[in-house]
Amino acid sequence: MIKKSNENKDLMTNSSVYRDVASKAKLLISLTALFCVACSPEDSDLTEQDRTQDLLVYCSEGSPDSFNPQLVTSGTSYDATANILYNQLVTYKPGTTEIVPSLARSWDISDDGLRYTFNLRQDVSFHTSQVFTPSRSLNADDVLFSFNRQRLSSHPYHGISGGRYPYFTAQSMDQLIKDIRKVNDHKVEFILTRPESPFLSILATPFASILSAEYAEQLNRLRRPEWIDSKPVGTGPFRFERYEPDAYIRFKRFEDYFGDKRRVKNLVYAITPDAAMRFARFSAGECDVMSYPLPVHLRVAQKNDLQVVQTPGLNIAYWAFNTEKPPFHDVKVRQALAMAVDRESILQTVYDRQASLATNPIPPSSWAYNKNVKKIPHSKRRALELLKEAGYENGFSIDIWAMPIQRAYNPNARKMAEIIQQDLADINVDVRIVTYEWGTFLSRVSRGLHHSVLLGWNADNADPNNFFSPLLSCASSVNGNNYANWCDNRFDELILKGRTSSKQSERKEYYDQAQEIFKQQAPWLTIAHANNSVLVQPRVKGFIISPIGNINFEGVTIGLPDQKQPRSQKQESDEVANQ
Amino acid sequence: MITSILKQLGTLLISLLGLTVLTFILSQQSDSPIHQYQSDSAFIQYFEYIQFLFNGDWGMSSIHKRSVLKDFLQHFPATIELIVFAMILAVTTGLALGILASTRRGGWLDNTLMTTSLIGYSMPIFWWGMLLVLLFSLTLGWTPVAGRISFEFDIEPFTRFMLIDTLLHHNKYGFDAFLNALHHLILPAVTLSTIPMAIIARMTRSSLLAVLKSEYIRTARSKGISKQRIIWIHALRNALQPILTISGVQISIIMSGVIITEYIFAWPGIGKWLLEAVSRRDFASIQGGVLALSIIVIAFNLVLDFLSIYLNPRLRRPS
Numbered sequence: 001m002i003k004k005s006n007e008n009k010d011l012m013t014n015s016s017v018y019r020d021v022a023s024k025a026k027l028l029i030s031l032t033a034l035f036c037v038a039c040s041p042e043d044s045d046l047t048e049q050d051r052t053q054d055l056l057v058y059c060s061e062g063s064p065d066s067f068n069p070q071l072v073t074s075g076t077s078y079d080a081t082a083n084i085l086y087n088q089l090v091t092y093k094p095g096t097t098e099i100v101p102s103l104a105r106s107w108d109i110s111d112d113g114l115r116y117t118f119n120l121r122q123d124v125s126f127h128t129s130q131v132f133t134p135s136r137s138l139n140a141d142d143v144l145f146s147f148n149r150q151r152l153s154s155h156p157y158h159g160i161s162g163g164r165y166p167y168f169t170a171q172s173m174d175q176l177i178k179d180i181r182k183v184n185d186h187k188v189e190f191i192l193t194r195p196e197s198p199f200l201s202i203l204a205t206p207f208a209s210i211l212s213a214e215y216a217e218q219l220n221r222l223r224r225p226e227w228i229d230s231k232p233v234g235t236g237p238f239r240f241e242r243y244e245p246d247a248y249i250r251f252k253r254f255e256d257y258f259g260d261k262r263r264v265k266n267l268v269y270a271i272t273p274d275a276a277m278r279f280a281r282f283s284a285g286e287c288d289v290m291s292y293p294l295p296v297h298l299r300v301a302q303k304n305d306l307q308v309v310q311t312p313g314l315n316i317a318y319w320a321f322n323t324e325k326p327p328f329h330d331v332k333v334r335q336a337l338a339m340a341v342d343r344e345s346i347l348q349t350v351y352d353r354q355a356s357l358a359t360n361p362i363p364p365s366s367w368a369y370n371k372n373v374k375k376i377p378h379s380k381r382r383a384l385e386l387l388k389e390a391g392y393e394n395g396f397s398i399d400i401w402a403m404p405i406q407r408a409y410n411p412n413a414r415k416m417a418e419i420i421q422q423d424l425a426d427i428n429v430d431v432r433i434v435t436y437e438w439g440t441f442l443s444r445v446s447r448g449l450h451h452s453v454l455l456g457w458n459a460d461n462a463d464p465n466n467f468f469s470p471l472l473s474c475a476s477s478v479n480g481n482n483y484a485n486w487c488d489n490r491f492d493e494l495i496l497k498g499r500t501s502s503k504q505s506e507r508k509e510y511y512d513q514a515q516e517i518f519k520q521q522a523p524w525l526t527i528a529h530a531n532n533s534v535l536v537q538p539r540v541k542g543f544i545i546s547p548i549g550n551i552n553f554e555g556v557t558i559g560l561p562d563q564k565q566p567r568s569q570k571q572e573s574d575e576v577a578n579q
Numbered sequence: 580m581i582t583s584i585l586k587q588l589g590t591l592l593i594s595l596l597g598l599t600v601l602t603f604i605l606s607q608q609s610d611s612p613i614h615q616y617q618s619d620s621a622f623i624q625y626f627e628y629i630q631f632l633f634n635g636d637w638g639m640s641s642i643h644k645r646s647v648l649k650d651f652l653q654h655f656p657a658t659i660e661l662i663v664f665a666m667i668l669a670v671t672t673g674l675a676l677g678i679l680a681s682t683r684r685g686g687w688l689d690n691t692l693m694t695t696s697l698i699g700y701s702m703p704i705f706w707w708g709m710l711l712v713l714l715f716s717l718t719l720g721w722t723p724v725a726g727r728i729s730f731e732f733d734i735e736p737f738t739r740f741m742l743i744d745t746l747l748h749h750n751k752y753g754f755d756a757f758l759n760a761l762h763h764l765i766l767p768a769v770t771l772s773t774i775p776m777a778i779i780a781r782m783t784r785s786s787l788l789a790v791l792k793s794e795y796i797r798t799a800r801s802k803g804i805s806k807q808r809i810i811w812i813h814a815l816r817n818a819l820q821p822i823l824t825i826s827g828v829q830i831s832i833i834m835s836g837v838i839i840t841e842y843i844f845a846w847p848g849i850g851k852w853l854l855e856a857v858s859r860r861d862f863a864s865i866q867g868g869v870l871a872l873s874i875i876v877i878a879f880n881l882v883l884d885f886l887s888i889y890l891n892p893r894l895r896r897p898s
Contacts, residue, residue, distance in 0.1 A: 057730050063855065065642050161644060226644075244736060245643070245653065246855055247727070247847030268730040272845045273855070276709070281724045281845075284716055439860075 054265035056540065056558055058551070059278045059287035063246055063271050066161070068229040069206035070150055073166045075458075075549060079291070080249055080269060082206035083552040085127075086234035087259075089118055089143070090204050094552060095311065095544040097365060097462030099200050102259075103138060103210055103235065113195030113502045118143075120186040125256040126212045127239035129231060131222060134214055138235060140182040145213035147180055157216055161229045167207040167460070195500040197507060198463035205461045206550065210235065237554045238267050246271055260555040262542065267553055282306075282535055288558070289543065290535040291551070292408065295352030298533060307536040309545045312365055314459035315409035316358055316467065318524040319400070319420070320484040321452045327396055328452065331521055336386035338376050338525040340427045341420050347528060350416050354533065358526035360515045361467045365547050367504065368464035368511040373519045383427050395428025399451035404435045408549075409456035409530045416454055416527070445483055453483050462548055464511055468495040472518065486523035587884050594877050602870050603628050606862075613638035613863045637870075638863035640856070647867035650852065656739035657727065658848030661840070662833055664764055665771035670826065673776040677783025682810065684788065692780065699777035704836050708770040708843040715766060722766045725845040729763075732756040767844040771836050775829040782825045786818040820891055827883035831876055 064077040067085065072078070082088075091102040101107075104118035124138035149157040150165040151174055168174065176196055181189040192199065202208065215233045219225050232240050237259060238251035251267040270287055272278040279297045282290040293301070293308075301308050321328035321337070328334055343357055359375050362368060387393060400420060402413035410416070414435065421431040436444060445453055459466045470476050473495060474487035491514050498510035534551075536543050541559045546552060603625050606613050614631050616624040631637070637648040676696070680689040716724045727741045728734060732752055734744050742764075745756035790796065791814055799809055838850030845851070849868060856864035 055731055242735070244847060245645075245650065246851045247657075247845075248730065250733065266730075266733070270726060270730065270845070271847075272725060273851075274842060274845070277712075277725055277843060277845060280712055280717060281726075284720070284724045286724055286726070286729070 054558065055268065056264040056266070056289070056553065056556065057268045057270050057287040058289045058553070059272045059281050059291060060269045061271075061275075061278070061291050062273055064243075064249070066229050067232040067240065067243070068161070068211070069209050070146070070165055070168065070211075071161055071229060073170075078206040079551040081232070081234075082209055082550055083236065083554065084238050084251060084267070085232050085236040085240055086206075086209035086211070087124075087236055088204055088206075088208045088210065089120075090200055092204055092462060092546060092548060094555070095546060097314070097367070097547055099204060099462075102204075103143075107200075109502065113197065113500070114192050116190040116192070116199060117183065118188050118190075120188065121258060122186055124235050124258045126215065126235055127233045127254055129233055129240070131227070131231070132212075132215050132218050132233055134212065134233075136214065138210070138212075139185045140188045141213040142210050143188045144180055144182055145216060146208075146210045147177070149211075150207070151177060151180075156220070157225060157228070160225045165207070167205070171202060171207075171460075173202075195502060197499060197502050198461065198465040201461040201463035201466070237263055262555050262557050263553065264556065264558055279535075282537075285537065288537045288540045293533060293535050295354050295411070297535065298354060299352070301535050305538070307538060307540070307543075308533060309536050309543055310354075310531045310533040311545050311547050312356060312363055312529050313408065313532040313549060314363055314365065314462060314466075314547045315457060315530055316361055316363065317355075317410040317416075317454070317456040317527040317530065318358070318361070319452060319454050319527060320524045321522075322448060322450055322483070322485055323523055324448065324485045325451060327390070327392060327398075330390050332386045332390040333392065334522040335376065336383040336390070336427070337424065337429070338522050339379050339383040339386070340429070341423050341525060342378055343525075343527055344378070346416055346419050349419060350410075350412050351528060351530060355528040355530040358529050359519070361472065361518060361524070361526060362464050362511075362515075363529040363547075366462070366464050366467075368498075368508055370512040370515040372512075373515050376519070376522070376525075380423075380426050387427060393428075395430065397430035397432065398424075399432050399434050401434045401436075401441065401445065401450045401453040403438070403453075403455055404441055405438050407456055407458070408532065409458055409528075410454065411530075413454040448485055450483070455483060457481070459548065464507075465495070465499045468511070468514065469499065472523070484523035486521070488517060488521055491517045491521070583888050584885065587881060587888075591877060591881050595874070598870065598873050598877070599629060599632070600625065602866050606866055613866065632870075637867040640861050640864045642856075642859050642861045642864075647864050648871075650864065651849065651868060651871050653739065654847060654849050654852040657741070657846060658837055658841070658850065660740050660742065661764070661767055661771060661846060661848060662837055665768040665833065665837075666775070666829075668768055669772035669775040669779055669829070672772075673779030674783050674822075676776075676780040678787060678810065678815070680780070681784045681787040681791070682806075689784075693784070696777035696780045699773045700781070702773060704770060704774065705839050705843060707773060708767075708840060711766055711770055712843070723763050725843075727763050727846065728756065728760045732759060767840050767846055770843070771833065771840045774832055774836060775826070778829065778832075779822065779826060782822050783818065786821045787814055790814045790818045820887065823883065823887055823890070827880055830879045834872060834876060 060076065060079065062076040064080040065072045065074055066077060067081055069078055069081045069086065087103050089102060089104040090099050090107070092098065093100045103121055103124060105121050106119045108117045109115070120138060120140065120143070122137065126134040126138065128134065145157070148155050150168040152158060153163075176192055176194070177190060178193045179191045181191065183189050211228065212233050216225070216228055219227050235258070237254055237257045239254045241250040241252045243249045248271060249269040253263050253265045253267075257263075270281065272281055275292065275294050275297070278290050279293060281287050298308055319341075321334050323329055323334075347353060347355060347357060356364075359373055360370060387395075400417045402417040403410060404413075406412065414433070417431070417433045421433060424431050434450075435441065444450065445455070457467065457471055470481050472482055472484070472486065472491070473480070474489070474492045476482035477485045477487050494510045494514040494517070498507045498514065501507055501510070532545055532547065532549050534543075534545055539559050541557045542555045544552070544555075606628070607621070614628060614636070616627050618624055618627065635648050637646070637651070639645065640647055640650060643650075676692050680692045683689050712724055715722045723729065728745065732745070732748070732755070734741070734748055734756060737744050737747055741760045742757065745752070745760045748756055787810070796809060796814060799813055804813075837848065838853060840846065841848045841850035842854055849872065853865065853868045856868065
């Protein structure tokens with residue numbers, strides 16, 4: 001009886017909610033009556049240990065906006081979808097920024113860099129849901145469906161759920177991809193309008209997740225196309241079971257998953273927005289993994305032998321000088337200000353040491369990182385000399401705009417601004433700290449109304465271009481995130497070459513030179529690369545954090561520390577070894 | 580009696596009119612319109628707006644693209660469960676403490692109870708909630724920290740009242756799930772009930788003391804009726820009238836308290852939903868939520884007014 005109403009639930013429309021509740025109430029009354037007859041539960045032979053053994057609870061920081069990563073840009077939504085429900089053609093090797101095969105077994109890139117041919121795996125199945133049972137495994141149609149929905153406004157699914165694909169548009173994918181061709185059932189060809197070497201990295205990001213074309217057809221027949229985004233079906237390691245807004249998301253292990261067999265049977269996201277409460281839940285053992293711990297939590301956790309899993313993130317916090325406004329148009333002034341700031345004390349006070357000092361715009365984990373760039377020394381004496389050379393020995397006053405919200409890469413811009421204010425007072429520079437509500441702040445900064453600004457950036461993909469082009473290119477100073485309004489033709493040429501040439505060694509050379517110019521011209525003071533960190537209970541095995549930041553529970557298991565290794569777990573690891 | 584009821588209904592209509600005009604004006608200020616109106620005149624648009632509300636079209640959330648009314652109804656049972664439980668706690672404990680204090684007037688028990696209730700009355704609820712979590716969940720480990728139930732219980736939401744849903748899963752988990760849900764309810768309910776409990780206790784005490792001083796009680800006492808009987812049969816019924824009024828006023832305190840309590844305990848009710856909507860600038864949800872909550876408060880007060888008319892013979896009788 002319960003089972004039946006469960007199926008009905010999916011076909012329930014808005015107006016039938018009440019009727020449904022009424023029928024449930026009747027059910028309740030009849031069941032309550034049953035209690036007295038059958039007071040001892042017969043089926044509950046599950047002990048508490050059985051129930052917790054194969055359950056992993058992740059205390060997450062918010063509700064996802066959608067279960068289709070193509071429609072959103074928030075990290076919270078990506079964490080609940082990209083590596084859980086879906087796969088992409090290529091992916092990052094866990095914990096690194098190296099591209100490895102995923103749904104695509106292998107790929108070829110033509111010599112001119114305009115054609116990418118992907119050979120798909122033939123053993124990939126889609127999830128089964130209450131309204132959908134896949135009849136075939138993954139093929140080229142699914143890839144075409146997933147990209148064409150975002151790319152072509154004529155596509156039948158383009159307008160479903162609003163017709164906006166923010167990430168796809170922001171990356172100018174519509175201009176980059178000329179055509180996508182199905183060569184045969186398991187071979188797809190992407191034809192680009194221009195060579196773009198970060199393309200593989202872009203295909204590893206959440207918006208490039210592959211959805212089922214067959215599921216879309218099925219939903220069309222049911223006349224509920226919008227379910228494709230709210231009742232997700234993918235190929236990922238877990239299948240969607242239930243979502244209660246603001247409470248939890250329940251996932252079940254997908255038994256036919258093509259990848260790593262080691263996974264827990266039940267995965268639950270416990271949505272807990274308040275960081276203090278999240279930590280309290282974690283401390284009490286209510287969750288196994290906790291997202292976004294505050295620095296103070298990390299300190300407590302380290303003291304108490306909890307696992308702190310950390311990696312330097314692909315992000316940067318910076319102080320951008322608006323180079324179009326005096327006195328920042330003078331490179332000497334920019335260098336002088338950069339020298340006067342004591343970044344060590346920022347690292348201590350603002351980040352609680354959960355970050356590393358930044359020299360270049362890209363973090364050291366990137367292959368394009370130039371180790372030989374000369375660091376700017378912290379020296380107030382040298383700064384005063386430079387200001388004198390520039391003709392500002394009597395000092396001047398500037399505005400620093402501090403972003404009003406907290407981000408992992410910049411936990412407290414206001415405090416950062418105050419430290420800079422004190423440092424600059426020593427070299428006769430008077431600082432006024434300015435802040436606005438976040439939306440206003442961003443729009444005013446985009447219009448170039450600021451003097452200088454404390455901001456940051458979290459990379460969406462691991463390619464170095466994801467830092468240089470959006471943040472420092474000439475094009476982005478007109479329409480983008482180049483808040484220093486800095487346009488250096490030599491630098492711009494180098495990063496364009498870096499973006500279009502296909503050999504990594506050549507690209508590295510261009511980026512090395514570009515980083516030299518950047519440091520010498522100092523449009524920003526690079527401040528820090530914050531660590532990505534999560535807290536993990538000792539019983540959780542195999543959790544790896546990604547520098548890009550998306551959560552992944554593939555290969556994560558629950559161990560029982562007080563018991564001998566269960567037999568089944570050993571078998572499973574043998575299976576993996578045999579693959 | 581009929582005139583009193585009509586008067587109440589009139590007040591209700593005026594409140595609703597003011598409320599909808601206010602939310603309508605607010606919705607006009609938003610950049611992304613919640614409803615599509617046919618007319619250009621704001622006056623006619625208002626009537627269209629009312630029509631939309633009656634048809635159940637409260638707009639779509641700009642973030643999730645879900646119906647606001649449906650979202651509200653989905654989150655509401657969790658809130659109701661918490662409020663009902665907290666209210667039961669507040670009324671029973673508050674009444675008991677008040678009676679206890681009034682019968683031992685001036686004694687140490689009275690003084691302690693009144694001081695504690697004053698503290699409880701002035702407690703910032705978010706701080707109090709955190710303190711309870713620290714003590715009972717983290718230090719003593721008696722209660723769970725947050726949520727409605729442990730996740731090892733996979734409870735399908737039929738009614739969305741967790742206590743009922745867990746009973747419906749009896750064949751799967753026995754009473755374990757039900758007890759677990761009850762266990763999760765304790766700390767949030769205690770947090771939420773603290774302020775109303777203190778107010779009810781103080782009110783009961785002063786009201787009961789006033790009644791106990793009155794002539795008819797003195798008469799009863801002189802007739803040799805036992806103290807118990809005087810309090811329970813004769814005094815309390817008359818003392819209840821102002822307590823009932825005060826309890827009604829508590830609903831708005833409870834409503835604002837429940838928002839904070841839900842946030843602290845990650846309780847997936849209206850409060851958490853509204854706060855989430857505020858942080859995402861989801862205007863349709865904020866507007867719909869505020870409107871629905873206000874209507875509930877108004878309706879609740881109306882019911883209480885009717886109840887006090889029914890209970891108070893002076894109001895019942897035509898003047």
